[in-house]
Amino acid sequence: MHIVITGAAGLLGKKLVQALLTKGFLTNQRGQLEAIERITAIDIATLEGIVDPRLRSISADISQTSELESSIDARTDSVFHLAAIVSAQAEQDFELGMRINIDAARRMMDRLRHLPQRVRLVTTSSVAVFGGSLPLKVEDSRVWMPQSSYGTQKAVNDLLLADYSRRGFIDGRSLRMPTIVVRPGKPNAAASSFASAIIREPLNGAAANCPVNPLMRLWLMSPARAVQALIHGHELDVKRLDQGRVINLCGLSVTVAEMLASLQRLCGDETASRVSFQPDRAIEDIVNSWPGNFHADYAHRLGFQANASFDEIINEYLAELA
Amino acid sequence: MHIVITGAAGLLGKKLVQALLTKGFLTNQRGQLEAIERITAIDIATLEGIVDPRLRSISADISQTSELESSIDARTDSVFHLAAIVSAQAEQDFELGMRINIDAARRMMDRLRHLPQRVRLVTTSSVAVFGGSLPLKVEDSRVWMPQSSYGTQKAVNDLLLADYSRRGFIDGRSLRMPTIVVRPGKPNAAASSFASAIIREPLNGAAANCPVNPLMRLWLMSPARAVQALIHGHELDVKRLDQGRVINLCGLSVTVAEMLASLQRLCGDETASRVSFQPDRAIEDIVNSWPGNFHADYAHRLGFQANASFDEIINEYLAELA
Ligand SMILES: NC(=O)c1ccc[n+]([C@@H]2O[C@H](COP(=O)([O-])OP(=O)(O)OC[C@H]3O[C@@H](n4cnc5c(N)ncnc54)[C@H](O)[C@@H]3O)[C@@H](O)[C@H]2O)c1
Ligand SMILES: NC(=O)c1ccc[n+]([C@@H]2O[C@H](COP(=O)([O-])OP(=O)(O)OC[C@H]3O[C@@H](n4cnc5c(N)ncnc54)[C@H](O)[C@@H]3O)[C@@H](O)[C@H]2O)c1
Numbered sequence: 043m044h045i046v047i048t049g050a051a052g053l054l055g056k057k058l059v060q061a062l063l064t065k066g067f068l069t070n071q072r073g074q075l076e077a078i079e080r081i082t083a084i085d086i087a088t089l090e091g092i093v094d095p096r097l098r099s100i101s102a103d104i105s106q107t108s109e110l111e112s113s114i115d116a117r118t119d120s121v122f123h124l125a126a127i128v129s130a131q132a133e134q135d136f137e138l139g140m141r142i143n144i145d146a147a148r149r150m151m152d153r154l155r156h157l158p159q160r161v162r163l164v165t166t167s168s169v170a171v172f173g174g175s176l177p178l179k180v181e182d183s184r185v186w187m188p189q190s191s192y193g194t195q196k197a198v199n200d201l202l203l204a205d206y207s208r209r210g211f212i213d214g215r216s217l218r219m220p221t222i223v224v225r226p227g228k229p230n231a232a233a234s235s236f237a238s239a240i241i242r243e244p245l246n247g248a249a250a251n252c253p254v255n256p257l258m259r260l261w262l263m264s265p266a267r268a269v270q271a272l273i274h275g276h277e278l279d280v281k282r283l284d285q286g287r288v289i290n291l292c293g294l295s296v297t298v299a300e301m302l303a304s305l306q307r308l309c310g311d312e313t314a315s316r317v318s319f320q321p322d323r324a325i326e327d328i329v330n331s332w333p334g335n336f337h338a339d340y341a342h343r344l345g346f347q348a349n350a351s352f353d354e355i356i357n358e359y360l361a362e363l364a
Numbered sequence: 365m366h367i368v369i370t371g372a373a374g375l376l377g378k379k380l381v382q383a384l385l386t387k388g389f390l391t392n393q394r395g396q397l398e399a400i401e402r403i404t405a406i407d408i409a410t411l412e413g414i415v416d417p418r419l420r421s422i423s424a425d426i427s428q429t430s431e432l433e434s435s436i437d438a439r440t441d442s443v444f445h446l447a448a449i450v451s452a453q454a455e456q457d458f459e460l461g462m463r464i465n466i467d468a469a470r471r472m473m474d475r476l477r478h479l480p481q482r483v484r485l486v487t488t489s490s491v492a493v494f495g496g497s498l499p500l501k502v503e504d505s506r507v508w509m510p511q512s513s514y515g516t517q518k519a520v521n522d523l524l525l526a527d528y529s530r531r532g533f534i535d536g537r538s539l540r541m542p543t544i545v546v547r548p549g550k551p552n553a554a555a556s557s558f559a560s561a562i563i564r565e566p567l568n569g570a571a572a573n574c575p576v577n578p579l580m581r582l583w584l585m586s587p588a589r590a591v592q593a594l595i596h597g598h599e600l601d602v603k604r605l606d607q608g609r610v611i612n613l614c615g616l617s618v619t620v621a622e623m624l625a626s627l628q629r630l631c632g633d634e635t636a637s638r639v640s641f642q643p644d645r646a647i648e649d650i651v652n653s654w655p656g657n658f659h660a661d662y663a664h665r666l667g668f669q670a671n672a673s674f675d676e677i678i679n680e681y682l683a684e685l686a
Contacts, residue, residue, distance in 0.1 A: 136531065174608060185505050186523070187608055194527040198520050201508070205516040209458065286496060286509055 043068050043078045044117045048104050048150070049125030050083030053225055054166070056092070057269045058122060059083055063094050069277050070119055071160055071213065082113050085125065105146040114153050120162040122272060123150060129170055129328065131231035132192040143195035148202060155211035163203065164276045167218040167288060169261055171197040173331040180333040182290055182340050189331035190233075204287040215275045215283070220263040220293030221332075223301075224359040233328040237262070240298070241305055241356060244316035245363070253322030256299040259334025263293045263348065264355045271346050278344060285340045292348035294355070295335035304352040308360075365390050365400045366439045370426050370472075371447030372405030375547055376488070378414070379591045380444060381405055385416050391599050392441055393482055393535065404435050407447065427468040436475050442484040444594060445472060451492055451650065453553035454514040465517035470524060477533035485525065486598045489540040489610060491583055493519040495653040502655040504612055504662050511653035512555075526609040537597045537605070542585040542615030543654075545623075546681040555650040559584070562620070563627055563678060566638035567685070575644030578621040581656025585615045585670065586677045593668050600666060607662045614670035616677070617657035626674040630682075 045062065049055045062068070062078055070076045082098050083089050089099045102109035104125050114121065125142065132139030147165070154161045170193030171186040188194040203214035225238035236253050237260055243250035263271070271291055296304075306314035338346075349355050367384065371377045384390070384400055392398045404420050405411050411421045424431035426447050436443065447464065454461030469487070476483045492515030493508040510516040525536035547560035558575050559582055565572035585593070593613055618626075628636035660668075671677050 183505075183507050185507050188523065188527065189530070191527055191531070194523050197523050201510065201516050201519050201523075205510065205513050208511070209513070 043070055043076045043119045044080045044082070045078060046082045046084065046114055046118055046121045048084045048121070048123045050099070051085035051087040051089040052124060053222060053265060054268055054272065055083070055085065055122075055124045056089060057265055058124070058272055059089065059092055059097065061269050061273065063092070063096060065273070068120065068273075071162060073279070076119075084109070084113055104150065105141055107149060110150060110153055114150070114157070114161075116158055118157070118161055119159070120164070120276060121150070121154065122276070123147060123163060123165045126166075127192070128230060128232040129168075129190055129192040130233045130235070132195060133190050133233075133328070136191055139191050139195055143192065144198050147199050151202060151206050151212060151214075155206060160210065160213050162213045162276060163215070164272055165199060165203060165214070165216045166272075167196045167200050167216045168193060169218065169220060169332045169336075170328075171200070171218070172333050176333050179335045179337055180290075181337050182285065190328055200288045207287045213280060214287050215278065216288045217271055217275045218288060218290045219268060219271075220261040220291060222265055222268050223262045223355060224264070226359070226362065233325050234260075236325065237298075237301070240302065240317050241359065244305065244313045245309060245359075247316075249316050249318065251318045251320050252298060252302075253320065253325045254298060254329055255321070255326070256302065256319065257297055258326075258330065259295060259297050260301075260329075261293045261295055261332070261334055261336060262352070262355065263291065264358045266358050267347065267349055274346055282344060289341050289344065289346070290336050290338045292338040292341045292346050293336065294349045294352060296352050301352050304356055308353060308356050365392055365398045365441045366402045366404070367400060368404045368406065368436055368440055368443045370406045370443070370445045372421070373407035373409040373411040374446060375544060375587060376590055376594065377405070377407065377444075377446045378411060379587055380446070380594055381411065381414055381419065383591050383595065385414070385418060387595070390442065390595075393484060395601065398441075406431070406435055426472065427463055429471060432472060432475055436472070436479070436483075438480055440479065440483055441481070442486070442598060443472070443476065444598070445469060445485060445487045448488075449514070450552060450554040451490075451512055451514040452555045452557070454517060455512055455555075455650070456553075458513055461513050461517055465514065466520050469521050473524060473528050473534060473536075477528060482532065482535050484598060485534045485536045486594055487521060487525060487536070487538045488594075489518045489522050489538045490515060491540065491542060491654045492650075493522070493540070494655050498655050501657045501659055502612075503659050504607065512650055522610045529609045535602060536609050537600065538610045539593055539597045540610060540612045541590060541593075542583040542613060544587055544590050545584045545677060546586070548681070548684065555647050556582075558647065559620075559623070562624065562639050563681065566627065566635045567631060567681075569638075571638050571640065573640045573642050574620060574624075575642065575647045576620060576651055577643070577648070578624065578641065579619055580648075580652065581617055581619050582623075582651075583615045583617055583654070583656055583658060584674070584677065585613065586680045588680055589669065589671055596668055604666060611663050611666065611668070612658050612660050614660040614663045614668050615658065616671045616674060618674050623674050626678055630675060630678050
């Protein structure tokens with residue numbers, strides 16, 4: 043198997059590279075398990091800290107056609123397309139978001155379309171495609187009504203991936219991810235960045251601000267579960283995709299207050315007391331438009347798995363720190 | 365008012381040009397009624413049969429940037445964007461559909477975005493955005509799941525129009541049209557073309573084939589109602605668009621058998637007997653994926669109007685022939 047991963051230096055990308063190198067095989071288009079011979083990891087940023095003879099790292103902008111063309115070729119079996127401009131940045135820089143989140147993704151699908159083999163393409167979508175007046179628990183049949191350019195761009199990709207798959211150009215699977223928590227390292231430009239910061243920073247002994255009402259409900263998944271889902275989404279037999287190519291993943295529905303109670307329970311009063319509550323309307327407006335709970339019936343039926351509790355999510359992060 | 369209409373030589377475009385010239389005024393962005401000074405009509409085909417000093421006809425391909433740029437300028441108040449590659453043709457020629465239905469539409473929105481004034485943009489979407497397992501009567505909250513490239517392309521446009529509007533780049537309104545019946549003249553490359561042919565051809569004394577099961581339910585609107593809806597959609601105060609920029613229009617839900625019974629009742633046995641029933645799976649598959657009935661609550665609340673009966677639709681066509 044030749045695998046290409048874009049956005050490979052990002053949170054999910056790097057963990058996916060590691061997980062695939064460890065796993066060592068994936069299902070090919072003939073439905074057979076096959077050893078992973080090569081992973082081509084593409085990112086503008088440099089992927090550091092992983093050395094393996096099967097891994098080839100390329101620092102490249104996926105909106106540059108030539109880089110894409112030389113990385114994806116007639117021997118490519120599967121692509122995990124994770125590179126994206128995240129929510130707050132796509133809101134701030136409209137043209138950049140359109141160029142990377144729509145145009146580059148489409149050019150990649152067109153590249154795959156012109157290859158002789160049918161490539162399996164796994165991408166990530168987002169709950170930011172939803173908005174407007176929503177039920178407390180969103181059904182898979184719910185219309186998309188993005189309230190951000192990022193959500194719009196993800197929804198456009200979902201539509202194109204489904205049509206390219208229907209026409210047989212690719213074998214696409216778009217996984218609509220919950221917000222990934224706890225994100226290690228620095229805050230990023232996602233509107234949901236605070237959801238990781240209010241756990242990560244107090245554990246670092248630093249202060250963190252919660253910019254939203256603590257009763258706000260979030261739809262979450264840990265990085266390890268997300269990587270599991272990416273691999274599971276890749277492995278699924280196409281015959282099971284009878285409700286389409288776009289899958290609202292299962293996740294964990296918790297309020298910010300419940301997250302902080304879990305932090306206090308597991309890590310103590312002093313840690314939890316490092317969180318302050320200064321509202322930020324811009325962040326609150328974006329995140330408020332995302333649903334905090336989903337039925338995700340299709341994903342359940344397809345065997346995707348959610349985290350059991352927020353304690354599990356904190357413990358995964360603590361284990362990683364150790 | 366300076367109005368631009370693309371696809372102006374098409375069924376709806378030509379009737380819209382006539383209707384606007386007759387009406388003589390529209391609401392401008394300041395909410396005031398203003399006389400229509402100029403209509404720029406753009407189409408690859410030539411718009412024939414309308415002469416008016418206010419009308420300027422341009423034969424041009426909207427995918428050619430220069431033509432668009434010179435037609436839409438700082439004096440443009442409103443654009444009705446109707447040019448499209450219709451369903452069966454977009455299915456047959458993927459790249460043409462993408463180029464006209466997505467790329468040209470987006471370039472137009474980008475042109476509007478860079479103008480100093482905020483232009484009102486009215487476009488048409490289609491029930492082809494729906495598909496998959498559907499209830500008999502589709503709610504406005506129903507997810508889009510196109511089963512054709514045309515439906516995909518219309519859905520992508522709807523998303524972009526909504527985001528461009530949310531950002532204040534344009535004042536967009538996308539009207540999701542039922543199938544327009546009775547289309548005069550020759551059959552076109554829409555998968556729904558038969559729905560007009562089974563009325564039009566028998567009235568011409570010619571034979572027509574019905575390629576679908578007569579119990580199939582269709583969601584219809586007459587050309588006059590559609591043009592009324594385009595104007596109504598333009599005139600709506602933006603404050604009323606509280607459920608978004610994409611509106612599932614009201615329509616008439618009838619089975620093919622009911623349409624033919626109406627034809628027989630109004631035009632006699634001999635006319636109705638000119639229809640044969642030879643199934644065509646390709647057509648049946650596409651049209652079957654479109655819902656035959658909608659709640660259209662939002663459109664009702666916004667004051668859009670459906671045809672009262674299929675007799676009304678036939679009578680409109682008969683009056684036009686006379
Ligand atoms: N993390 C979340 O909460 C979440 C939720 C839903 C969806 N997603 C999506 O999942 C994917 C991965 O998320 P993540 O958290 O790992 O994101 P991340 O921001 O950590 O990683 C994205 C990577 O893409 C790279 N990238 C951006 N533009 C690029 C370009 N033009 N060329 C090459 N590389 C480029 C960045 O350098 C970065 O390393 C993204 O598509 C994201 O939108 C993430
Ligand atoms: N008629 C229906 O049943 C129906 C239903 C739903 C939506 N719609 C949509 O409503 C709109 C108008 O429908 P219609 O029935 O009048 O369609 P039509 O086919 O009669 O007219 C479309 C016009 O667009 C023109 N056109 C196509 N490509 C062009 C290009 N590159 N540059 C300039 N002009 C171009 C064609 O020449 C044609 O005159 C279309 O967008 C259509 O998709 C129609």
